Amino acid sequence: MDMDKLVSLCKRRGFVFQSSEIYGGLNGFWDYGPLGVELKRNVKEAWWKDNVTGHDDLAPPVGAPSIFEMVGLDSSIIMHPQVWKCSGHYDLFHDFMVDCRESKKRYRYDQVKGRWVEAKGQTVFIAVYSDSDQPEKEAEQKVLKFFDMRGKQADELKWQGEMTTLPTVQDMSKVLGPDAKTLGTLTPPREFNLMFKTIVGALGSDEDAAFLRPETAQGIFVNFKNVLDSTRVKIPFGIAQVGKSFRNEITPRNFTFRSREFEQMEIEFFCHPNTSPDWYHYWRDRRYKWYTDLGLAGDRLRLRDHTPDELSHYSCGTADIEYAFPFLPAGEYGELEGIAHRGDFDLRSHSEGKLARQGNELVVEAGPDGKPRHKGSGKDLRYFDEQTRERYLPHVIEPSAGADRATLAFLCEAYQEDTVPDENGKPSERLVLKLHPRLAPFKAAVFPLVKKEGMPEIAEKLYRELKARFPVFYDDKGAVGRRYRRQDEAGTPYCLTIDGQTLQDQTVTLRDRDTLKQERVPMKEVGELIATKVR
Numbered sequence: 001m002d003m004d005k006l007v008s009l010c011k012r013r014g015f016v017f018q019s020s021e022i023y024g025g026l027n028g029f030w031d032y033g034p035l036g037v038e039l040k041r042n043v044k045e046a047w048w049k050d051n052v053t054g055h056d057d058l059a060p061p062v063g064a065p066s067i068f069e070m071v072g073l074d075s076s077i078i079m080h081p082q083v084w085k086c087s088g089h090y091d092l093f094h095d096f097m098v099d100c101r102e103s104k105k106r107y108r109y110d111q112v113k114g115r116w117v118e119a120k121g122q123t124v125f126i127a128v129y130s131d132s133d134q135p136e137k138e139a140e141q142k143v144l145k146f147f148d149m150r151g152k153q154a155d156e157l158k159w160q161g162e163m164t165t166l167p168t169v170q171d172m173s174k175v176l177g178p179d180a181k182t183l184g185t186l187t188p189p190r191e192f193n194l195m196f197k198t199i200v201g202a203l204g205s206d207e208d209a210a211f212l213r214p215e216t217a218q219g220i221f222v223n224f225k226n227v228l229d230s231t232r233v234k235i236p237f238g239i240a241q242v243g244k245s246f247r248n249e250i251t252p253r254n255f256t257f258r259s260r261e262f263e264q265m266e267i268e269f270f271c272h273p274n275t276s277p278d279w280y281h282y283w284r285d286r287r288y289k290w291y292t293d294l295g296l297a298g299d300r301l302r303l304r305d306h307t308p309d310e311l312s313h314y315s316c317g318t319a320d321i322e323y324a325f326p327f328l329p330a331g332e333y334g335e336l337e338g339i340a341h342r343g344d345f346d347l348r349s350h351s352e353g354k355l356a357r358q359g360n361e362l363v364v365e366a367g368p369d370g371k372p373r374h375k376g377s378g379k380d381l382r383y384f385d386e387q388t389r390e391r392y393l394p395h396v397i398e399p400s401a402g403a404d405r406a407t408l409a410f411l412c413e414a415y416q417e418d419t420v421p422d423e424n425g426k427p428s429e430r431l432v433l434k435l436h437p438r439l440a441p442f443k444a445a446v447f448p449l450v451k452k453e454g455m456p457e458i459a460e461k462l463y464r465e466l467k468a469r470f471p472v473f474y475d476d477k478g479a480v481g482r483r484y485r486r487q488d489e490a491g492t493p494y495c496l497t498i499d500g501q502t503l504q505d506q507t508v509t510l511r512d513r514d515t516l517k518q519e520r521v522p523m524k525e526v527g528e529l530i531a532t533k534v535r
């Protein structure tokens with residue numbers, strides 16, 4: 001699938017617009033239009049229903065080690081700055097960046113790739129950015145241009161080794177930057193904290209600095225005790241939250257995939273340390289199934305366990321759910337969700353202070369004065385089990401998903417071009433979004449065949465009846481074939497046409513977006529029929 005076509009459909013039909021577009025846009029920020037807002041809300045609502053409101057507290061779901069409870073939370077975006085000091089984000093949440101003095105572009109250090117090559121007696125490192133579709137080909141074109149050689153001289157190039165990343169290069173003076181024409185224009189890597197800083201209150205001194213949250217998870221940890229004290233939840237239980245997060249990404253790109261403002265859907269699941277490996281596996285598999293159930297089946301979706309050297313300093317196990325987005329080079333996948341076994345790292349940090357690894361142990365990191373570098377809340381966040389009389393810090397399993405990336409993956413998967421017969425039976429090209437009915441912005445569209453003979457009155461009545469149950473679109477403009485096409489592009493799974501026969505026998509034509517099958521259904525049954533399919 002061609003990504004440009006999807007981006008253009010998203011703009012044309014009002015799924016996604018560039019933020020502040022009339023002023024030239026703002027890199028890394030996106031707005032969801034009338035169709036997009038419905039789609040994204042449906043993604044978030046499906047997540048919330050499947051994990052929180054629809055969860056059965058009384059019986060274990062398939063594959064779960066035991067019964068468990070699920071509750072929700074909506075914490076603030078700006079929190080006490082100490083939250084981020086203890087969580088590690090203040091000291092550690094950074095990327096390395098390099099700047100190009102020539103092109104003035106900025107790149108994430110680890111995302112610049114390249115290959116060593118020798119030509120005309122000189123050895124250089126030809127860099128390309130990681131989102132290049134054909135990095136080898138791009139590198140070849142760049143090196144030919146650099147040495148002023150022709151295409152047919154390509155076999156005079158002596159490539160040394162395979163593609164590798166910029167951090168493997170010691171001598172930056174030999175690097176030809178991704179958008180540069182001369183060598184050695186990339187600066188040495190510099191650290192860059194990804195948290196957006198802001199000032200709270202009118203005085204505006206640096207002491208009043210606070211941060212826009214880079215993840216929703218910490219809001220859950222700092223409310224762990226509040227939830228315990230205000231509800232009757234018992235371990236094992238999970239707290240879920242959906243909300244905005246902000247990261248000052250160095251190179252926002254790939255449409256909404258890497259944005260600076262985005263929404264997360266996170267669960268912190270608290271359990272006894274002895275059972276935490278079982279819960280980790282349960283959540284990993286359950287979250288993968290969520291995407292397949294909503295239509296991301298097939299080999300574009302994969303579950304990838306992290307290798308031990310990829311694990312964060314606190315994690316005993318992490319897996320990513322990844323999707324082969326069309327903007328990535330063949331064989332590469334982008335993260336939709338991470339499921340991490342975080343041990344007791346977060347609750348301990350917020351209780352005792354920021355932790356650091358010392359050998360195999362996590363200890364409170366000391367500052368130059370020997371005191372904790374970032375002091376914790378001092379609150380006892382342990383859980384007391386009344387039955388066993390045990391007091392302990394629970395372990396945490398964290399399934400952390402992105403609402404925008406999930407929405408984008410569902411859009412990519414749904415986008416199809418096919419050939420269908422038009423009204424006269426002639427094959428015609430159509431563009432269709434085969435979204436899962438639960439996610440589709442409109443569940444049905446109602447058309448009067450013509451604007452006379454009482455058809456509009458019946459159609460309007462049906463439209464109002466259905467609208468009380470789910471989102472429905474009404475369209476009486478143009479030929480029915482054209483109206484079908486408009487709904488296909490919007491992903492509407494069912495179209496209902498009121499025609500001459502409706503006047504006689506109270507049936508309507510129900511047309512299925514995917515199979516194109518048309519059947520006559522009694523008008524009074526159509527609401528229930530669609531409701532069961534879109535639930």
Ligand code: ATP
Nearest residue numbers: 257258259262264335336337338400401402404405
């Ligand atoms: P990446 O490695 O792609 O930057 P990450 O590992 O930093 O992602 P997490 O911190 O695990 O991401 O965040 C959890 C989820 O939040 C991700 O799986 C993704 O769906 C979403 N997410 C993170 N950063 C962004 C972003 N810049 N834009 C959109 N979604 C994001």
